[in-house]
Amino acid sequence: MEKPVAFLSDGLRLYGVLGLPPAPASRGVVLIHGWSGYRIGPHQMLVETARHLEARGFATLRFDLRGRGDSEGEDAETDLDGMIADTLVAVRFLREMAAVRAVALLGICSGANVAIGAATLEPDIRDLVLWSVLPFQPQVRKSDHLRRTRFFAIEYARRLFRRETWEKLRTGRVDFRAVRWALFSGGGRAVGRRNLKDSRRDIMAAFAGFRGRALFVHGDKDPDAARARAVFMPFCRAHGLNAQFHLIEGASHSYYSLAWKQRLITLTTNWLLSCSTSPEGPT
Amino acid sequence: MPANEELVSFPGAQGPLLGMWHAAVPSARGAFLFCHPFAEEKKCSHRAFVHMARALAAAGYYVLRFDFSGCGDSAGDFAAATCEAWQQDILAAAELLRARAPGMDVGLFGLRLGATLACTASGSLAPKWAILWEPILEGEAYFRESLRRVLIKQMMIDGRSRTRRDELLRQLQQGEGWVDLDGFCLRGTLYRGLSALRLASLGPPARRALLLRIAPRPTIGAELEQLAAGWRGAGAEVVTRAIAAPAIWNRLELDDVSPLVAATMSWLREAS
Numbered sequence: 001m002e003k004p005v006a007f008l009s010d011g012l013r014l015y016g017v018l019g020l021p022p023a024p025a026s027r028g029v030v031l032i033h034g035w036s037g038y039r040i041g042p043h044q045m046l047v048e049t050a051r052h053l054e055a056r057g058f059a060t061l062r063f064d065l066r067g068r069g070d071s072e073g074e075d076a077e078t079d080l081d082g083m084i085a086d087t088l089v090a091v092r093f094l095r096e097m098a099a100v101r102a103v104a105l106l107g108i109c110s111g112a113n114v115a116i117g118a119a120t121l122e123p124d125i126r127d128l129v130l131w132s133v134l135p136f137q138p139q140v141r142k143s144d145h146l147r148r149t150r151f152f153a154i155e156y157a158r159r160l161f162r163r164e165t166w167e168k169l170r171t172g173r174v175d176f177r178a179v180r181w182a183l184f185s186g187g188g189r190a191v192g193r194r195n196l197k198d199s200r201r202d203i204m205a206a207f208a209g210f211r212g213r214a215l216f217v218h219g220d221k222d223p224d225a226a227r228a229r230a231v232f233m234p235f236c237r238a239h240g241l242n243a244q245f246h247l248i249e250g251a252s253h254s255y256y257s258l259a260w261k262q263r264l265i266t267l268t269t270n271w272l273l274s275c276s277t278s279p280e281g282p283t
Numbered sequence: 284m285p286a287n288e289e290l291v292s293f294p295g296a297q298g299p300l301l302g303m304w305h306a307a308v309p310s311a312r313g314a315f316l317f318c319h320p321f322a323e324e325k326k327c328s329h330r331a332f333v334h335m336a337r338a339l340a341a342a343g344y345y346v347l348r349f350d351f352s353g354c355g356d357s358a359g360d361f362a363a364a365t366c367e368a369w370q371q372d373i374l375a376a377a378e379l380l381r382a383r384a385p386g387m388d389v390g391l392f393g394l395r396l397g398a399t400l401a402c403t404a405s406g407s408l409a410p411k412w413a414i415l416w417e418p419i420l421e422g423e424a425y426f427r428e429s430l431r432r433v434l435i436k437q438m439m440i441d442g443r444s445r446t447r448r449d450e451l452l453r454q455l456q457q458g459e460g461w462v463d464l465d466g467f468c469l470r471g472t473l474y475r476g477l478s479a480l481r482l483a484s485l486g487p488p489a490r491r492a493l494l495l496r497i498a499p500r501p502t503i504g505a506e507l508e509q510l511a512a513g514w515r516g517a518g519a520e521v522v523t524r525a526i527a528a529p530a531i532w533n534r535l536e537l538d539d540v541s542p543l544v545a546a547t548m549s550w551l552r553e554a555s
Contacts (some may be wrong), residue, residue: 002356004291004356006289013286013288015290017290017356036536042323043467044467047356068330069330070288070290070303075330076537233345252436256464256465256466
């Protein structure tokens with residue numbers, strides 16, 4: 001059974017869908033969308049995953065982070081720490097609504113980074129499913145920043161020379177806040193001010209002490225996969241983290257095919273069902 | 284915290300549909316029904332729909348946004364969706380809109396294929412306004428283009444495309460055929476229903492209509508002007524406008540949609 005829900009995080013109303021299995025659930029999963037998506041995920045894969053898990057006895061909550069989807073909050077002011085705060089509220093909300101204690105986090109792309117960030121603040125989160133996780137910003141090489149900055153600079157230089165830009169300037173129709181955001185954040189990758197995708201905390205340092213289990217999945221045709229695995233694989237080994245790494249053959253960053261999506265959902269469900277580290281033990 | 288927004292669930296063609304109700308903030312002037320675009324375009328444009336709905340609510344219009352059967356959070360399987368079911372969903376949503384905003388003038392808002400679908404269902408709604416953002420004029424041409432994009436994407440990921448567009452079209456034109464449209468199972472039944480849609484063959488969707496072209500280099504184009512002329516000939520007041528904006532239905536980034544919202548609200552002030 002699915003039910004639309006709303007809850008407050010930092011005074012912002014967040015919206016989502018709660019999924020409850022036919023029999024009382026013993027475990028829950030909070031699903032976290034990517035940086036600019038919303039709760040259904042690419043090709044509705046978070047909806048399909050939630051329904052698949054509900055049919056196998058999990059309570060689920062898919063919800064919109066602040067400034068995204070239906071939720072309140074400014075698009076351009078949403079940052080990683082805010083998203084992590086929302087996720088912790090969502091975990092408490094699911095625990096209460098479904099009367100479950102053990103809650104796993106499942107995130108895609110930046111949503112997987114949010115999941116890691118949340119798990120480092122809430123020791124009861126023991127199971128992490130990380131689809132196409134990215135390296136955290138401090139781990140992103142300087143060359144990536146330079147490449148992106150150059151791209152945005154060229155893009156805005158081009159716009160600067162268009163007649164309508166000058167017309168807008170003349171008539172005062174330019175939204176300077178939006179321009180500043182676009183120029184200096186590059187959709188989350190700030191050049192001149194704090195990076196919205198960056199945390200105020202050192203999440204990787206905190207993650208070193210994570211004592212639950214993590215499932216890392218990437219598509220082998222995802223251009224970010226190699227970079228992410230090069231960061232997380234040695235890190236997990238060095239800190240003795242209980243982590244499994246999977247590659248889905250042929251898959252892109254957002255798994256845009258029915259076959260990849262099916263493999264991802266099956267892999268994830270089997271892994272969650274086999275989890276033995278939840279506070280209540282295996283079900 | 285504006286508590287004027289509420290997720291709602293109501294019966295649709297294939298089970299409960301999920302929608303968002305926006306209550307009008309000042310005294311109400313009318314009520315709008317939103318129809319989302321097709322497949323992944325819906326996900327990409329969702330936040331734009333939220334901004335448009337909030338602008339309408341703040342100007343005194345009720346808004347109901349909802350997900351078609353098998354789409355978004357609504358019940359049903361995308362693979363089982365049909366054009367007829369989606370048209371029934373629009374009527375079911377209109378019923379809820381009328382029940383919550385009794386006696387109000389009704390408006391339709393749609394983007395891309397959602398705009399086209401809204402027009403097919405407008406007959407029984409007698410809307411006062413229709414706001415059509417970048418409407419799809421010909422269903423068949425839309426799918427040819429969509430399949431081309433899928434093949435280009437395959438080419439970029441794999442270095443080769445696994446099949447040809449004509450082959451995909453053949454699969455869809457046959458009885459039980461289906462294709463994998465970027466993770467959506469597009470069945471022949473749905474394809475055939477939607478590809479038969481032709482906006483020019485429908486009468487004007489409302490007494491007053493805005494046709495908004497959204498393109499990086501905005502020109503209205505002969506086809507849209509022709510459509511507008513046809514609807515004017517049938518007695519509707521039709522305005523065409525072109526706005527320079529990225530293809531918000533096809534982008535991974537969150538774009539600033541305020542120029543689109545501002546142009547729409549400015550038209551509505553004139554048309555109300």
